[in-house]
Amino acid sequence: MSADTIENFYGVYLLYCLNIKYKGRTYIGYTVDPNRRIKQHNKGKQFGGAWKTSNKGPWSMVLIIHGFPNDISALRFEWAWQHPHVSRRLKHVSKKKKTEKTFDFCIRVLSEMLQVGPWCRLPLCIRWLNQDFITDFPVCSLPPLHMPICNGSVVSKKVTKPTLTDNKSNIIQTCDVCGEKIITQAIKCVNYNCDLTAHLLCLSNSFLKPGEYIPIEGRCLKCENIYLWGDYVRKYKGCYNNMNLSISIQDANELYMSDSE
Incomplete structure (x- = not known):
């Protein structure tokens, strides 16, 4: 099975110790490159691995949660997963x-x-990296429907080519959602084979469903495929800076910053 390639990758992973002496121990961490990170853990602290995992390997990265819009959001998720009884959002979780x-x-x-x-x-994705450890989630607390559960390796990729419309260009584009000319910021479909071009707000509003602060997912008007809004966030970093989706500053901070207080 070929690895999935994901741009602007931010992930929080779960390690499992395979060393007979320490077997059963776990470690939760954050990474932008899971393949490089597991190598560091298994090589030891002197090669960039954590001191808690150093000289206790081999370790297997069995699960990773990715789809975070930025590193801060992922790091706060990591902290809460490491300290569930300190996080104010997880006070209802019973102790081990x-x-x-x-x-x-x-x-x-x-x-x-x-x-x-x-x-x-x-718009998170739950990805099992080691199929031997695939575990069903409790029926009473299944992940939300918009969070896919998949398995298989993943490769992180940095975005190198420009993705936003060049405002200095003489080429005038038309929004495929509203039909008006695009003279400011534009966004394209995450599918490189699709030529959809739209105003950022038009596309986000077309994805937005009642009761949502920000879009979760939507269907492209051109290729008709369904994509997670988080894929657009990762592809067009910082695109929320100029958006107005009737979301309060407090809600935005809560959504992206998570909690470590």
């Missing part, structure tokens, strides 16, 4: 039982995290 395996506890905490705000509104 004596008979409960650490790995199972991590999955239980994760399932609860994905049910509460602000994380339940993010």
Whole structure:
């Protein structure tokens, strides 16, 4: 199975120790490059790995949550997953039982995290990297429907080519949503084979559903494929700076910053 390539990757992962002496131990971390990060963990602290995992390998990166709009959002998710009983959003999560395996506890905490705000509104993807560890989430706390659960390796890719309309260009484009000329910021479909071009606000409003602060997903008017709005966020970094989606400053901070207070 070929690896999925994702641009502007921000992920929070779960490691499982395969060393017989330390087998069963787990580690939660953040990375922008999962393949490089697991190598660092297994090589040791002197090669960039964490001191908690150093000289205890081999470790397997069994699960990673990705789709965060930025590094701060991912880092705060990491902190809350590491410290569920300190995070004010997870006070309802019961402590680890004596008979409960650490790995199972991590999955239980994760399932609860994905049910509460602000994380339940993010376009996250739950990806199993090691199929031997695939575990069903509790029926009472399944991930939201807009969060896909998949398996297989992933490769992070930095965006190198420009993606926004060049405002200095003499080429005048037309919005495929409203039909008006685009003279400011424009956005294109995340599918490189699709030629849809639209105003940022027009496309976001076409994706927006009742009760949502920001879009979660929507269907492209041209290629008719359904895409997560988070894919556009990662492709067009900073595109929310000029958006007006009737979202308050407090809601925006909650959504993107998560909580470590």
